[in-house]
Amino acid sequence: MHINSKKIKIGILGYGNLGKGLALAVKQSPDMELIGIFTRRDPRQIAADYPVYSTDNILDFQEKIEVLVLCGGSLQDLPEQIIEMAPYFHTVDSFDTHAKIPEYFANVEAINNKHKTLSLISTGWDPGLFSLMRVLGKAVLPEGDSFTFWGKGLSQGHSDALRKVRGVKNGVQYTIPKPSALEAVRNGNKVIFDASDMHDRICYVVAENGADKAEIERNIKSMPHYFQPYTTTVYFISEEELEADHQAMPHGGTVIRTGKSALGEQQRLEFSLALESNPNFTASVLLAYARAIGKMGREGLHGTKTIFDIPIGYLSIHSPEILRKEYL
Numbered sequence: 237m238h239i240n241s242k243k244i245k246i247g248i249l250g251y252g253n254l255g256k257g258l259a260l261a262v263k264q265s266p267d268m269e270l271i272g273i274f275t276r277r278d279p280r281q282i283a284a285d286y287p288v289y290s291t292d293n294i295l296d297f298q299e300k301i302e303v304l305v306l307c308g309g310s311l312q313d314l315p316e317q318i319i320e321m322a323p324y325f326h327t328v329d330s331f332d333t334h335a336k337i338p339e340y341f342a343n344v345e346a347i348n349n350k351h352k353t354l355s356l357i358s359t360g361w362d363p364g365l366f367s368l369m370r371v372l373g374k375a376v377l378p379e380g381d382s383f384t385f386w387g388k389g390l391s392q393g394h395s396d397a398l399r400k401v402r403g404v405k406n407g408v409q410y411t412i413p414k415p416s417a418l419e420a421v422r423n424g425n426k427v428i429f430d431a432s433d434m435h436d437r438i439c440y441v442v443a444e445n446g447a448d449k450a451e452i453e454r455n456i457k458s459m460p461h462y463f464q465p466y467t468t469t470v471y472f473i474s475e476e477e478l479e480a481d482h483q484a485m486p487h488g489g490t491v492i493r494t495g496k497s498a499l500g501e502q503q504r505l506e507f508s509l510a511l512e513s514n515p516n517f518t519a520s521v522l523l524a525y526a527r528a529i530g531k532m533g534r535e536g537l538h539g540t541k542t543i544f545d546i547p548i549g550y551l552s553i554h555s556p557e558i559l560r561k562e563y564l
Contacts, residue, residue, distance in 0.1 A: 243269040244530035246523075247297060247325070249317060250307035251275045251282060253392065253485065254330070257519030258305055259286055265523060267553045271301050298324050302533055303526045305329070309396035315340065322347040322355050326533045328526045330360040330518060332393045335461050337363065345540040352538045359525045359543055360518045361509060362386065366491050367543055369507040373493025377503055380495020383421045385434060387411035389487025392514055397462045398439055401455050403447030406475065408482045410438045413489075421492050424502050430465070437468040440482055442475050487514035524551040 244267060248255045251273050262270045272287045279288040289297075294304075304325035306317045314331045321327055322344055331340050337358050344355050358364070366384060373382050387410065394409040417434045420427050439456060443449055453470045457463050473481075493505040511517045525543070528550035532541075549559055 243267055244527055245269045245271050245300060245302045246526050246530070247271050247294070247301040247304045248273045248307060249291065249294070249304055249321065250313070251277075251284070251288070252307060253515035254519055254522075255307040257513070257516040258307065258523055259284060260516060261520045261523040262286075264520075265527070265553070268523065268527065271297060294321075295324060301325060302530045303328060305522055305526050310393050311397045311400055315343075318344055318355065318357075319347065322353055323351040324353070326354040326529050328356045328359055328522055328529055330364070330522060331358045332360065332363055333461050334363060341540055341542070348538055348540045354529055354533050354538045354541070356525055356529050356541045356543070356546065360521050362489065364518075364521055364543055365509070366489065366507070369491040369505075370493075371544065373491065373505045377493050377495030377505060380493055380503075381426075383429070383434070383492045383494075384489065385413040385418055385421075385492070386489040387413050387435065387487065389489075389511065390482070390485045390514060391487065392485070392518070394437070394462055397459060398441065398456060401452055401459070403444050403449075403452045405442045405444045405447075406478055407439060407441040408478070409440075411487075412436045412438060418490070421494065422504070422506075424494050424504070432466050435466060437463055437466045439463075439468065439470045440473050440478060441470055442478050443472055484512075485514045487511050487517075527551060527553070 246268060248258050255273065259270060259273065262268050270286045272289050273284055274289050274291045274294045275282060276291050279290055282288045304321055304327050306314055306321065306327055306329040308314045308317050310332045314329050318327065318329060341357060344357055348355050370382055389411060391409050391411050398404060398407045398409050413435055417429060441452065443452060449472055456470055457468045488510040490506060490508040495503055497503060525546060528546045531550050549556055552559060
């Protein structure tokens with residue numbers, strides 16, 4: 237294995253499912269070194285294979301960490317974390333509220349330009365790898381249509397948003413693609429879909445004692461960017477049921493580009509993911525891009541980047557010479 241002997245030093249901010257997945261991913265990446273995990277909880281109460289510190293002490297590590305991976309949720313955590321951390325660290329995050337990405341980018345760009353830091357935003361598998369496939373599909377099949385299907389699976393971002401609703405003690409959300417829509421696209425049918433035509437959203441909610449379940453359901457279904465305008469079904473269950481039936485975190489999806497060549501031949505480009513663990517896979521994507529940001533940071537670059545701005549060779553542990561020889 238051809239690896240740069242100087243390891244890229246990273247930190248993890250937040251130790252939920254995504255942060256735990258990142259710590260696991262580091263064990264598969266011999267060119268990366270995890271300096272520490274930073275949490276708002278009491279570090280003494282967290283069992284981990286790496287050092288755990290309070291976020292109150294994170295600035296003490298400014299000269300020790302090359303890339304800080306932000307592992308909060310998109311609804312509330314990441315917009316706050318990026319403002320607090322981007323002045324001091326190169327960062328990578330998975331902000332996934334698609335409609336707000338331009339605004340988020342502009343806010344981060346102002347910080348990076350002022351402080352000469354480097355941030356990669358909205359990385360994962362969607363936005364992230366699926367974003368790349370959408371651009372690739374449009375580039376190689378300029379005359380055609382693109383479709384993205386998510387699921388069947390548990391969405392981390394939507395589940396996080398669900399748990400922020402007043403009266404919700406715990407809960408998860410599953411995204412379900414409609415088979416008829418998927419079949420129509422793969423058959424090359426000329427179709428125009430609204431968002432609600434392609435997916436259903438299924439929520440399993442544990443309500444707090446005494447909470448108004450009807451109000452909870454209304455607030456979930458009316459949440460913009462997450463549940464409205466999708467067909468959303470809310471089931472109220474017990475904590476025991478949630479623990480027994482909804483702890484696995486599978487997910488996946490498909491990006492499809494259909495089109496025709498200049499001579500009229502029908503063409504289809506398709507990219508799919510089938511994941512037994514959504515957070516662990518997302519963490520692996522984040523770590524690969526943390527490697528890229530580490531390399532770019534060493535080159536003295538600064539500014540705000542998206543996945544479209546990162547050369548794919550920067551994701552690899554291998555040198556350009558090895559990539560040309562063994563992968564091209």
